[in-house]
Amino acid sequence: MTIHSASRWAADADAAYIAAHRGVQRFPGRDLTLFIQRNFLTPDQCDALIERIEADRRPSTIADANGDGYFRTSETCDLDPLDPFVATIDRQIADYAGIDPIYGEPLQGQRYAVGQEFKAHTDYFEPHGPDFQKYCALSGNRTWTFMVYLNIPEAGGATRFTKVGKMVQPETGKLLAWDNRRPDRTFNPATLHHGMKVRSGVKYVITKWYRERPWTS
Numbered sequence: 001m002t003i004h005s006a007s008r009w010a011a012d013a014d015a016a017y018i019a020a021h022r023g024v025q026r027f028p029g030r031d032l033t034l035f036i037q038r039n040f041l042t043p044d045q046c047d048a049l050i051e052r053i054e055a056d057r058r059p060s061t062i063a064d065a066n067g068d069g070y071f072r073t074s075e076t077c078d079l080d081p082l083d084p085f086v087a088t089i090d091r092q093i094a095d096y097a098g099i100d101p102i103y104g105e106p107l108q109g110q111r112y113a114v115g116q117e118f119k120a121h122t123d124y125f126e127p128h129g130p131d132f133q134k135y136c137a138l139s140g141n142r143t144w145t146f147m148v149y150l151n152i153p154e155a156g157g158a159t160r161f162t163k164v165g166k167m168v169q170p171e172t173g174k175l176l177a178w179d180n181r182r183p184d185r186t187f188n189p190a191t192l193h194h195g196m197k198v199r200s201g202v203k204y205v206i207t208k209w210y211r212e213r214p215w216t217s
């Protein structure tokens, strides 16, 4: 995998830049800008992240309350940006994306036990939704999502893009990256995705979301 220098960082990712990485796979449909990079993280890096998620997890919340308490049943961990190992991972994602890290929300870990899931949702906030002001007033909406599977659960736990019929299976170190917008920069409902129920074992992922403007918490 090619890591480019920091001089390639910009405010937004360029799909052509990501598409040029060695070994990357691109979803063929025009409705969704989606990439898969196997072995983006090493098994050792994944294990070190799992250790941190185990040490510091709490029940997940969702931003746009929808009245369904079972919508996102996983546990979340805000990975410490001051932890030098976490900073290395963050930098590795920024280099791959070509996005300046100042646009990134802090890296999050997720842990799904048997039966836990994240029902179909988009990562961007509905511009007319009730929580848009609260979550997007300062930093703007979410642009790109970078997600890495840290292990293979014994059964279940795939990510399903329900509108385009694409299913991605967890694999240790596999990166999934997508633009939450269409090429014309409008938000793309075809990014709707479902972190499906784990049927056996435990599933761990990390997620990195980038914003339209520099991140301010």
Ligand SMILES: O=C(O)CCC(=O)C(=O)O
Pocket (backbone or CB within 6 Å): 110, 118, 123, 147, 157, 158, 159, 193, 194, 195, 196, 205, 207
């Ligand atoms: O765990 C998954 O497969 C999906 C996670 C996800 O959609 C998210 O964290 O936004």
Ligand SMILES: [Fe+2]
Pocket (backbone or CB within 6 Å): 121, 122, 123, 193
């Ligand atoms: Fe998501």
